[in-house]
Amino acid sequence: MVVSPAERETLLRQVHARVRRRVSAAEVRDAVDRVLGALPGASASPVADVVVVVSAMSTPDLASRFRAALAGRAQLTDTAVATEGRHTVMVARVSATDAVICRDVAAQLGASCSQRAAVA
8 A cells, every 4th residue: 555645644634633632743653654664565665755954053073973863763865964164064865754853863962953855
């Protein structure tokens, strides 16, 4: 069974609306994606990739700290890092479910994290 991104988003909204006071949105996303991944005929990655952009000031080792904090929790692909003056920016492709983990890790490191839809 193949679920489109729009169907996944609809399912996420419906589940979150029912359990909103007891379960966080991140936990809902994780549970829905695990269920969708377990459906017969579902691909191993039922959700699209996104690009996360992590940035921080005065953190030249941002990329290595970010990768170390994510070790075993999320898979980064197609990464790039740039530094200009006191600003360091890291860009990586991750699954939509791993983007939630990336935001949490970035916050723990004192960095900002945003995400964009990945371009094929």
